[in-house]
Amino acid sequence: MADLKTLVLGRKEVAELDDEHELPHELMTVNMGPSHPAMHGTVRIVLTVDGERIVKGDVQPGYLHRCFEKEAEHATYTQIFPYTDRLNYVSPMINNCGYAMAVEKLLGITAQIPRRAEFIRVIVSEVSRITDHLTCVGASAMELGAFTPFLYFLKAREWLYTLLEEVSGARLTHSYVRVGGVGKDLPAGWLAKLEVRLTELEAVMVEVEQMLNLNKIFRDRMAGVGAISRADALAWGQTGPIGRAAGIDYDVRKDHPYSVYGEFEFDVPLGTTGDCLDRYLVRIEEIKQSMRILRQAAAAIPDGPIMIDDGRVALPPKAAAYNTIEAMIRHFKHVVDGIKVPAGEAYTFVEGGNGELGFFIVGDGTGRPYKCYVRSPSFVHLSTAEKIFHNHLIADIVPIFGMINMIGGECDK
Amino acid sequence: MAQKVVDALKAKFGDAIVATASAYGDEVVTVKRDKLTAIATFLRDDPAMAFDVPVFVTAIDLLDWRPIGARGAPDPAARPAYDPGEHNDGLRFEVCFQLRSLAHRHRLRLKVQLKETDAKLPSLTPLWAGFNWQERETFDMYGIRFDGHPDLRRIYLYDEFVGYPLRKDYPKDKRQPLVRRPDLVGDH
Numbered sequence: 001m002a003d004l005k006t007l008v009l010g011r012k013e014v015a016e017l018d019d020e021h022e023l024p025h026e027l028m029t030v031n032m033g034p035s036h037p038a039m040h041g042t043v044r045i046v047l048t049v050d051g052e053r054i055v056k057g058d059v060q061p062g063y064l065h066r067c068f069e070k071e072a073e074h075a076t077y078t079q080i081f082p083y084t085d086r087l088n089y090v091s092p093m094i095n096n097c098g099y100a101m102a103v104e105k106l107l108g109i110t111a112q113i114p115r116r117a118e119f120i121r122v123i124v125s126e127v128s129r130i131t132d133h134l135t136c137v138g139a140s141a142m143e144l145g146a147f148t149p150f151l152y153f154l155k156a157r158e159w160l161y162t163l164l165e166e167v168s169g170a171r172l173t174h175s176y177v178r179v180g181g182v183g184k185d186l187p188a189g190w191l192a193k194l195e196v197r198l199t200e201l202e203a204v205m206v207e208v209e210q211m212l213n214l215n216k217i218f219r220d221r222m223a224g225v226g227a228i229s230r231a232d233a234l235a236w237g238q239t240g241p242i243g244r245a246a247g248i249d250y251d252v253r254k255d256h257p258y259s260v261y262g263e264f265e266f267d268v269p270l271g272t273t274g275d276c277l278d279r280y281l282v283r284i285e286e287i288k289q290s291m292r293i294l295r296q297a298a299a300a301i302p303d304g305p306i307m308i309d310d311g312r313v314a315l316p317p318k319a320a321a322y323n324t325i326e327a328m329i330r331h332f333k334h335v336v337d338g339i340k341v342p343a344g345e346a347y348t349f350v351e352g353g354n355g356e357l358g359f360f361i362v363g364d365g366t367g368r369p370y371k372c373y374v375r376s377p378s379f380v381h382l383s384t385a386e387k388i389f390h391n392h393l394i395a396d397i398v399p400i401f402g403m404i405n406m407i408g409g410e411c412d413k
Numbered sequence: 414m415a416q417k418v419v420d421a422l423k424a425k426f427g428d429a430i431v432a433t434a435s436a437y438g439d440e441v442v443t444v445k446r447d448k449l450t451a452i453a454t455f456l457r458d459d460p461a462m463a464f465d466v467p468v469f470v471t472a473i474d475l476l477d478w479r480p481i482g483a484r485g486a487p488d489p490a491a492r493p494a495y496d497p498g499e500h501n502d503g504l505r506f507e508v509c510f511q512l513r514s515l516a517h518r519h520r521l522r523l524k525v526q527l528k529e530t531d532a533k534l535p536s537l538t539p540l541w542a543g544f545n546w547q548e549r550e551t552f553d554m555y556g557i558r559f560d561g562h563p564d565l566r567r568i569y570l571y572d573e574f575v576g577y578p579l580r581k582d583y584p585k586d587k588r589q590p591l592v593r594r595p596d597l598v599g600d601h
Contacts, residue, residue: 062569067578069554074585105437234515237467237543250515343480343492345473346437347511347522360509362473365481375469375511383546412569 025051030394034063038143038398042408043382049394057389057397059382064412072372076338077103077179080372085173087374088410090135091128091353093164095410096177097121101258102348102359103179106341112308117181118260119301124176125350126290126297127164127194130201131157132353132405133241133283133290140280140402141212144221149208156204159197166190179339180314181307191298198291209284219277226388226400227275236384240355240377241282242404246274252351264296279403313339338367345371354378354405378404378411415440415519418462426452431526443507443524450535453523456512457540464521467541468511470548472555475505476581505529506557510537510544533558536565554579 030047033039042064048056068087072080084099085092100121104110138153161171166187168176176183212218228238233246243250251268253261269285271278307314315334320327341363349358355377362371381404388400419433419440429448434441444452456464480487504526513520525534536559538544548559549568556577559565567574573594576583 060568062571065569069579070583070585232542234465235467235542237541248515255518343482344436345439345441347439347468347520356468358469358511360469360471360511364478370478371471371473373469373471379546379550380543383543387542 027055032394032397038401040406040408042412043406045385045389045397047394052393052395054389054392054394054397057386059385061379061382061406061412064408066413068374068413069372072369074368076335076367077341077369078334078338080369081175081177082173084374085175086409087376087413088132088353088357088378088407089172090407091125091132092172092174093121093124093128093176094132094350094352094357096174097125097259098348098350098352098357099359100177100179101350102346102361103339103341105346105348106344106361106363107179107313107339108342109180109308109310109313112310114181114305114308115260115302116185116304117306117308119297120182120186120306121177122259122261122264123186123194123294123297123301124164124167124174124182126294127160129290129353130287131160131164133287134160136353136402136405137208137280137283140399140405141208141218143398143402144218146212146215146218149211152204152208156201159200163190163194163197166193178307178314180310181305185306191301194294194298198294201287201291205284205287212280221396221399222277222280222403223275224273225276225392225396226403227273228384228388229274232384232387233274236387237380238355238384239380240352241279241286242274242381243355244269245271245278245282247272252349252356256349258350260297261293263300264293266290266293276399276403340365340367341369347375349375352377354381354407354410374410374413376410376413378407379413382406382411415521418456418519418521421459421461422452422455425455439520439522441522441524443526446525446527446534449523449525449537450540453510453537453540456521456523461517463514463516464512465515466513467537467543467547468513468520470508470510470537470544470551472551472557472579473507473509474555474579474581475507503528503530506532506555508534508551508557512541527557532556533560535560536562538562553577556580 028049030049032045032047034041034044044060046058047054068083071083080099081096084095087095104113134153134157138150142150164174165171167190168174228246230247233243233248238246239250247270249268249270254268266289269282271282311330316327316330321331343363343365345362347358347360349356356375357377358375360373361369364370385404389397419442422442423430426448429445429452431443431445456462506527508525508527510523512523527534536548538548539561546568548562549566551557552559552565553567553569554577571591573592575589
């Protein structure tokens, strides 16, 4: 039997110690969240731990559940846009676009959306994708103790939010896109401002990558942590940066091109190991690819209308609504009854910040959807968390959860 | 796009296919409940089908389904209105499973129709693990039971919640207090 002195001095290998000195251990249940800084205030995990090792983690979402679908069933098609802003509130423009495209598909007007509106949608979507990734990477780095990248990235994110605010009038809940086009045109000189900000963002990216990529603490906490195999990622329905980090070559913008994405050159980064470090690297590369798309779109954007010329869908111009009875009635019917969408059902999906963001809408011929389901990537990704946590340490929850990038509004609907 | 999938299903499972539809680029196949698992297994494992990605699960409650056409009259082209016991055998719920194949780039929506009094069907979670939470969500919101699901609990709402909020007969403005009942947890 090893005496206490030997144990304290650590002279013996662990394997040499006999069982009598093993610390008594039993499984313990620990509650993590919802009031926990790393849980974003919206998720509770009931952990069963053996010491620091996780045996089981029961992930319980729902603390931010507002029943988006029930609200949507009672709102006109136009009134749903503010609700979509509040799904993924880090990249609301992509939600706006995805929802608008779903309604347009049911109306059968997808091909008639003006080209300038499509370009504007691509531009605001890509700006939103960058803000989404900046938030995810910045916040995750902060949770691992790297506070400076967080501040640098939030500074850059604020530049982009300011740009989107100039376009839409709201910093966060834009409600900018409309069925049939977009709400208003880009302000004069906006694209030049965007280029200035993109150049500044490039400098920030260099700074942050220098701080993180070869940082020993950051790498130790991320590399090899939370790995998921390609086969598992497929079976669990993973898309977006998480799926691509696991090696799934799937990006809706490439595989089912929508809007004008088919006209741009960009690459889809893929990981090999599917761990947290790969997810981080994929996101960083996607920011750069989004900047590539933005520059091409800014150079190629055509002039023209930004709203479809179709009385069933577009509001009449204000001058006409105030001066002619026909336009006033149309305006009234549009606002009170909503856009009449024919009976039918369609699933439309776009590449959201986190993955495949889809809207499954059932119309019944009235101005309100009969059903409006949202396929939220965060919900699908969070469902794998329990599988990923297994056999990791409690401390690993923080980077895993950070890189899953669960957005409460979207996950809890 | 996925028409050949629909044809293959018809050839192989002829009488188990209740209906097929194709609209807005989506292929929809409605199947009989007792053949769902067999059809889903075929879709996953056959190399020509290779539906390897689960996309979403949800349900449609047809209780208030009264489609309206262009002039405000009933829409003759759409599916008929819900009629308990009459035209459609009181089939009130439609459960939708959206599938995608990464290799073949095709998509398919499997549907199963259910009666209000018998709202249960086999779970597809054993085939596609990603359906786990989505089936729980459908159970939570519509009260549809998935037999063989490993962990069928409410997911967004609390166990004490009475009723299923996305059913059409659940009033939108209904409120209910949360009274803790430890005896209910994990058991419905």
